[in-house]
Amino acid sequence: MSFLYLKLNDKIFWLNRLELGLHAALVVMLSFSSAVLAECQREHVKVQVLGSGGPEMSDARASSSYLIWLDGKSVVLIDAGSGSSLNFEQSGARIADLQAVAFTHFHVDHSADFPALIKASYFTDRNTDLLVFGPQGNHLMPSTTEFVDGLFGKKGVYRYLSEYLTTSESGAYKIRPKSISTLNRSVRGFQISKSLSLASIPVHHGPIPALSWRVDIIGCEIVFSGDMSNQYYTLEKLAKDADILIAHNAIPESAKGVARKLHIPPSEIGKIAEKAKVKKLILSHRMTRTLGQEQETLKMIRKHYKGPVKFAEDLDVILP
Numbered sequence: 182m183s184f185l186y187l188k189l190n191d192k193i194f195w196l197n198r199l200e201l202g203l204h205a206a207l208v209v210m211l212s213f214s215s216a217v218l219a220e221c222q223r224e225h226v227k228v229q230v231l232g233s234g235g236p237e238m239s240d241a242r243a244s245s246s247y248l249i250w251l252d253g254k255s256v257v258l259i260d261a262g263s264g265s266s267l268n269f270e271q272s273g274a275r276i277a278d279l280q281a282v283a284f285t286h287f288h289v290d291h292s293a294d295f296p297a298l299i300k301a302s303y304f305t306d307r308n309t310d311l312l313v314f315g316p317q318g319n320h321l322m323p324s325t326t327e328f329v330d331g332l333f334g335k336k337g338v339y340r341y342l343s344e345y346l347t348t349s350e351s352g353a354y355k356i357r358p359k360s361i362s363t364l365n366r367s368v369r370g371f372q373i374s375k376s377l378s379l380a381s382i383p384v385h386h387g388p389i390p391a392l393s394w395r396v397d398i399i400g401c402e403i404v405f406s407g408d409m410s411n412q413y414y415t416l417e418k419l420a421k422d423a424d425i426l427i428a429h430n431a432i433p434e435s436a437k438g439v440a441r442k443l444h445i446p447p448s449e450i451g452k453i454a455e456k457a458k459v460k461k462l463i464l465s466h467r468m469t470r471t472l473g474q475e476q477e478t479l480k481m482i483r484k485h486y487k488g489p490v491k492f493a494e495d496l497d498v499i500l501p
């Protein structure tokens with residue numbers, strides 16, 4: 182059956198042609214009520230944590246990375262922080278199944294294992310182009326296109342792998358990077374396939390261009406805060422009614438100075454989860470300054486959000 186997609190209020194509505202006919206009038210009258218919002222087909226979707234830590238090498242965790250599974254296939258990778266490639270392997274994910282990689286930003290703890298993934302792809306049967314999304318650059322950070330080019334371009338540090346960017350006789354698939362502006366603080370949507378779309382919104386992470394991401398997959402909505410301070414108050418919009426919000430617990434409530442300028446305290450995470458009415462909250466990007474503070478963190482979150490909360494561990498599987 183053929184499906185049509187309608188995008189309203191940053192939500193994807195799936196209607197097959199019959200439903201479209203039956204519901205069209207009602208839909209207009211009810212401003213696209215929840216009656217036609219696709220239900221999350223929970224039994225088909227999983228999220229797996231490939232890295233629940235931050236940049237430290239004392240947290241016994243890989244750095245930030247998450248995988249979306251659809252019917253046993255690893256279809257989307259969010260960030261590829263240091264150490265996450267080992268957990269990619271442990272999870273049983275296949276590089277050939279990836280439809281898109283989305284970066285929240287290009288700090289080392291979110292991007293260092295990307296070249297490892299691309300090199301490893303040489304030994305797989307991947308033959309379709311790889312979409313790579315991420316923020317635009319500034320004086321401190323490369324854009325997504327520059328990041329990919331700086332690795333695999335003709336003058337890149339791994340230029341011996343430039344066949345993944347340039348036309349070559351090897352027949353290698355191509356990396357297709359897309360840099361997303363962080364100037365306009367609104368939601369941007371990207372349709373990847375019939376059953377999968379991504380949406381981003383700029384978030385404040387000090388001077389670093391950064392995005393939060395939402396994966397919309399067969400009616401399930403999974404949101405990744407990335408690193409952010411919440412100065413823009415944009416995440417609550419992207420996360421509205423999400424099935425899962427994975428937020429970064431990089432600082433304790435008492436944090437001040439640079440750490441607070443870059444990151445969000447637990448009470449703010451609680452406020453966002455409550456405002457957005459997310460169905461499940463996962464706390465990740467755990468660092469030595471927040472590990473051991475879970476009771477206090479939970480207390481601050483519980484002041485605002487009463488839904489299920491879980492602290493992430495590497496390789497955790499989360500069901501919507």
Ligand SMILES: [Zn+2]
Pocket residue numbers: 235236245288290291408466
């Ligand atoms: Zn980080």
